[in-house]
Structure formats: C-alpha cells, structure tokens
Amino acid sequence: MKILVVENERKVGQFVERALTEQAYTARLVGSCAAARDALAESPYDAVVLDLGLPDGDGLDLLREWRTSGFNEPVLILSARDAVQDRIRGLNLGADDYLPKPFSVEELLARLRSLLRRRGAGARVATVLEHRSVKLDLLARTVTREGERIEFTGRELALLELFLQNPNRVLTRTLIAEKVWEASYDMETNLIDVYVRRLRRKLEPPGAEPFIRTIRGTGYQLA
Amino acid sequence: MKHSFTLRLTVRFAVLVTLTTAAVLAAGGWLLHRQAMASLVDLHAIESEELGEILEAVLRGAGDVGHRIKEEADSDFALFYIQVRDEHGAVAFRSTNLGATLLPVLAGEQGDYVVELPGAGRVLISETKYGVWHLQVASRLEPTERMLRDYAKVSGLLLAGAALLSVGLGHQFSRATLRPVRAIEATARRIRADNLSERIPVAAGHGELTALINLLNDTFDRLQRSFDQVQRFTAEASHELKTPLALARLNAEKLQARLAADPEAGALASDILDEIARLNRIIESLLFLAKTEGGALQLPRRDIDLAKLVAEFADDAAVLAEDGGARFTLGRNDPGMVRGDPGLLRQLLLNLLGNALAVSGEGGAISLESRREAEGRELVLTDEGPGLPANQLERVFERFARYEGTVRREGGGGTGLGLAICRGIVELHAGTIHAENRPDRSGLRVVVRLPAA
Numbered sequence: 001m002k003i004l005v006v007e008n009e010r011k012v013g014q015f016v017e018r019a020l021t022e023q024a025y026t027a028r029l030v031g032s033c034a035a036a037r038d039a040l041a042e043s044p045y046d047a048v049v050l051d052l053g054l055p056d057g058d059g060l061d062l063l064r065e066w067r068t069s070g071f072n073e074p075v076l077i078l079s080a081r082d083a084v085q086d087r088i089r090g091l092n093l094g095a096d097d098y099l100p101k102p103f104s105v106e107e108l109l110a111r112l113r114s115l116l117r118r119r120g121a122g123a124r125v126a127t128v129l130e131h132r133s134v135k136l137d138l139l140a141r142t143v144t145r146e147g148e149r150i151e152f153t154g155r156e157l158a159l160l161e162l163f164l165q166n167p168n169r170v171l172t173r174t175l176i177a178e179k180v181w182e183a184s185y186d187m188e189t190n191l192i193d194v195y196v197r198r199l200r201r202k203l204e205p206p207g208a209e210p211f212i213r214t215i216r217g218t219g220y221q222l223a
Numbered sequence: 224m225k226h227s228f229t230l231r232l233t234v235r236f237a238v239l240v241t242l243t244t245a246a247v248l249a250a251g252g253w254l255l256h257r258q259a260m261a262s263l264v265d266l267h268a269i270e271s272e273e274l275g276e277i278l279e280a281v282l283r284g285a286g287d288v289g290h291r292i293k294e295e296a297d298s299d300f301a302l303f304y305i306q307v308r309d310e311h312g313a314v315a316f317r318s319t320n321l322g323a324t325l326l327p328v329l330a331g332e333q334g335d336y337v338v339e340l341p342g343a344g345r346v347l348i349s350e351t352k353y354g355v356w357h358l359q360v361a362s363r364l365e366p367t368e369r370m371l372r373d374y375a376k377v378s379g380l381l382l383a384g385a386a387l388l389s390v391g392l393g394h395q396f397s398r399a400t401l402r403p404v405r406a407i408e409a410t411a412r413r414i415r416a417d418n419l420s421e422r423i424p425v426a427a428g429h430g431e432l433t434a435l436i437n438l439l440n441d442t443f444d445r446l447q448r449s450f451d452q453v454q455r456f457t458a459e460a461s462h463e464l465k466t467p468l469a470l471a472r473l474n475a476e477k478l479q480a481r482l483a484a485d486p487e488a489g490a491l492a493s494d495i496l497d498e499i500a501r502l503n504r505i506i507e508s509l510l511f512l513a514k515t516e517g518g519a520l521q522l523p524r525r526d527i528d529l530a531k532l533v534a535e536f537a538d539d540a541a542v543l544a545e546d547g548g549a550r551f552t553l554g555r556n557d558p559g560m561v562r563g564d565p566g567l568l569r570q571l572l573l574n575l576l577g578n579a580l581a582v583s584g585e586g587g588a589i590s591l592e593s594r595r596e597a598e599g600r601e602l603v604l605t606d607e608g609p610g611l612p613a614n615q616l617e618r619v620f621e622r623f624a625r626y627e628g629t630v631r632r633e634g635g636g637g638t639g640l641g642l643a644i645c646r647g648i649v650e651l652h653a654g655t656i657h658a659e660n661r662p663d664r665s666g667l668r669v670v671v672r673l674p675a676a
Contacts, residue, residue: 009466015473053462080465081458102469102503104476155538181539183566189573191539194546216493218476 001116002026002044006036006059007051007078012101016049016078019105020112033057040066045073047116049108050095052079052086060086060093067094074115078103104218106170129164131222134203134211136164143202150202155180159195160203163212163222172219196220229397236393237386244385248378255374259367260347264335267349267360270303274360278307278353288315288356304346304361315356326359337364344368403432411439419447453517457510464506472499501638508640512622515647526676527565529600530558533593536572540591543576549583551576557595560676563652571648574641575604575669582608582667595675599654602671610660610667619658620646649673 003025007013013029020027028045030036033056039045048066052059063075077090080101087098097111129136133146141157143150152160158180162171176192177183196212203211213223277291288307299305300318306326307316314325326348329336335349340361345368348361403426410423422440425433479492514520537553544551561568572591579589587607594601611619618624623639649656654673661668 009470011470012466012473015470053458080462080469101465102472102499105473106476153538155542181569183569189543189577190546191543191573194542197546198542216479216490216496218496 004045005029005049047074110169170221232397233393237389240389241386271351275353306359308357310355453519547580549587552590554592562676567648579606599674607666
C-alpha cells in the first residue's frame, strides 16, 4: 500500500511518514501543491493524507483538481483550520474523511485502515457482534453477557456497537462524539466518559477484568 | 408603519396640489370680480357721458329734463337705473324701472359706490355732476354676483376633483420617488455573510441618492474588510496554534507509549495530553467566539425539530446528572421548529447543563422546559445552586468569566468560555439569552429565546 502524505509542516509530516512506515505502508512525504501534483503524476497511490494549509495553495483546490480529473482513491484531510466549516467543504469536494489537528496517530492509522478496507473488501455486514462473552444482536437490538440479557438504552447500544465493530482500535473522544452523537467537534463535557462508565458497569462484573480500557489523554479501547 | 413614509409623501403632495389649485382659482375669482366691476364702471361712464350731453342741452334751455331723457335714452332704462336731482336735492328725473325706490346719495359729488336697495339687491351707483344736476347711473350687481357664484361652484368642483386626482397622483408620485430607495433596500438586504461582495448599483437618475448609495457601499466595503480580516485571522491563528499543538500531541503520545513501564512518568505524559486537549478546546472556543462576534461564521441552516432535539438531549442530561449526583427532569416540551444548526444547539444545552451541574449539590434538581411562546421558542434551564449576585448575572456570559464560589467538577477544568459560547450560539440563531435568580428559592434560571422557524 502506497500512501502520499501532503503536509506543509515537516515535523508533523515526518511523524506521520514514520508511523505509516512502521505499519508497513510505503509512505512518501511532500510539502507543497506542486510536489503533490508531481508525485501523483509519477506513480499511483492507494490513498492520500492531505493537509489544507500548503505554502503554494489550498489543499481543497488540489482535492477538487484530483476529483475532477478522475483520481478516485481515498483522501483523508488533515487540517488545522476550523473544523466544522472546512470539514463540510472538504467532504463536499470528495474527501473521504477529515481529521482535525491536533490528532492522534492511532486515530489517523485507524481511519486510514478503515478507508482502505472499505475500498477493498466491500462492506461485510455482520448481524451479531461478539467480544469475549458479550454478544450484540444488531437486528434484535439486544445485548447478552454469558447468555444473560442486559438492558441497554439507545445511546449505550450505539456506543457498544462502535466498540465491537472496532475491536483492536483506540477510539478517540472525537471519533466517538462523531459516530454516536453525530457531533463534528469536541462536546466539552464528560458525556462520553460517563457513558463508557455505564457500559463498564453493565458489562464488567465486580472483580472481572476490564472490558474497556482507558487510554489516557486519547480515548478508549476494547480490552 | 412600513408604508407611513409613502403615506406622508402622498398626503403632502395632495395637500400641496390642492392648495395650489385653490389659490389659483381664488385669484381667478378675484380677478373676475374686479374685471366685472371695472366694466360696469366703464359702462356707467359712457352712459353718464351721453346723459350729461342731454343735461347740458337742458341747461341751455332745451326743454324739460324728464322728457329729454325719455326721448333720448328710453331704451337704456332696461339696463340702468337713472336718477337726476337738482341742486336742492329734489328728484328731477327717475327712470321708470326704479318704481318707488329712491337711489340714495352718498358721495354727493362724484364717484362709484355699492349700496343695498330694497327689491333690487346690491347695486353699483356711479354719480356724476353736470352743472346743477346730480346724475346717478346704477346697475344691479345680481348678474355679476350670480356669475361669481357660478364660478365659485365650478371652482369648488374643480378643487374637489383636483384633490382626488392629486391623492392618486401623489401615491404614484411617492412610489416612483421611493422606487430607487426600495431598490437600494432590496440590495442591502441581500448582502449577507455569504455574498458580502455584492454592491448597490449606482444607476443614472439617482441624483442625490448616489451619495447615500456610495455611503452604504463604503460601509459594506468596510464590513467586508473586517469580515475578511476575521476569516483570515481565525484561519491563520488556527493554523499557527494548532500545528505546534499537533506536534506536541504526537510527541506526548509517543512518549506515553514508551513510558508504559514507568507509571509515574507515564502519568506525566498523560497530564500533558490532557492539557493539550484542554488547550485545544480553548483555542477552538476562542476562534469560534471570534468568528461569531465578527459575524464571520456561516453554517448550513436547516429546520430542526426542537422537541426531538430536546428529548434526545434530555436522555444524555439524565445520564450526566446521575453521574454528577444530581437529578435532571424534563418539564414541558412543546412541539416546534427552529432554524439553525442542531450540533450547536445541543452544545448550547450541554454547556448550560454543565454549568448547572457544577453548582448543584448532592441530589440537586435541574430541570429543563421548552415552551412555545408567541415570539418563538423559550428554553429554560433551572438549577438549585446558589444563584448569582445581581451584578454577575450579565457578566457570566463574558469570556473567561468565573464567579468565585463556582465549584468546577469537570476533570480537566472548564475553559471559562462555556457561557460565552452559549451566547455566541444563541446570537448565531438570532436569539437572546439571559440569567436570573429564582424567586422561589436559591438557584439560577437561564432563559434562551429562539425565533420560530
């Protein structure tokens, strides 16, 4: 998998490049619109990580250019600009995902993986999600632990579904807010933490090992 | 009230036209009257001259006054009253049409005067002296007066017509006058955040209005400049602040992973991550406020089912309140729509709830009501906290306002911008927000009013 990283800030770019290389991707870092055009003209890439504030132009113009010229691989926007407005514009122009700075490398990798997978396999629809002894039936909207039924509210169910669908992935607060509350920004409350605590209370019997791990400063992950 | 200017202009025009017409008609009437009197006086003069010749002939001894006049001027009696007196004032001749009436002597010598004669109405008498004779030639003024009355009647009708017509014309006139102003208004209305570059066109024939248009366009220029400045500033500030923050976060995360074996150092790395997150929130909030205050925020607006949004929020609020040891209840939740951004409205409610939770004691009740009012929608969040001193009620919505005694329970600490953000969001939705102490007990009520969709 070859990934093009278009990032003006060299240090941030290098960080991303290194993280991608560690994950066995082939990454190439460029720092301007011109270099990005050249790189894409030279060889095909499977995905692009695109910063918007480039020295010789706007990343959104680059995106528009690519999309009109038939470049269809996933593009993930990485931007330090205003989240809400740029996000809407970016997605309208054909970006596949949007990650505001400051971001977590874990989250960037997870989102990239999901973009690449979405393209590759097509959606495999599971109706029952499982983790350890917990089973979530997506059709019946029921949860059981060791065969025993547990009552869940709508939001709790949505949150659990998100965890079960991403078993190996750190879920950041931003991502959880986005997927469960459809909020495109930090909600500035401990709402997510409170809901995670409720999940834990229901799914972790006293004395049992944790069902959800806290990754401090970042988010949560299934244990 | 919107059309009161048109109305005023119409009335003014109509009054002006009517008064002018009235003045012209009155002047016409006066001239007509003068003209009629002058021609009567002229006729009297001619008649007097003719009769004077007869009288002088009589003086030279040519017969009797009465006979001579009857012979010479009989046909004139149809037109004039004629009376001749001698030097003693005795009547020497009276035309038959006078009957028993005597023409009164007023001037004595010569002159024209108007008197009221019984049976004949007002008459104009011209008196001339020929030797010993006082000759009086008189005419009834009735025909002249009738003509003037007719003139007045016609004038009245003309005036009424003119008044009616001028109201109609005045309305057209004022509309035509205001048309360029309306065009200016329509353009000015269209100029909003999303098309700030539009300007009011300066058309030929606008004359004096051109100055106003230029002034307005200059104002729009300034508005656009400051708007662009806010946009540029927030974009640049965002980039400049967040890039180092991104790097700091990436490094801290890496550090945290490496320090997994050393809990104490790992905790420090985690603290750094928490503070980076907080700093990021503050930056986001400040940029958001800068944009709302600069009028530079454009969000896609849509119709939102407020009752649904409130009900969904209530579920989360109950969970948050329970976690904070308080109780949340949703009171009235009237159906209704508002226009705006659902994410921002949810953020507004979450911020208000966060504040209420921060001041609520164990088991404190927090309630939310969403009411349909005549003016729009009203959201009221009530808590049982200590309330606020009167001088703080307005200030809490300012940036970094912190009231002493507020116990912040949030893990990372608040940004001090929560209520300022609330006000920003409410103003983006063309609404109002204010806080008041509860009258029944200690506690705060925050009232948000939003216009109905």
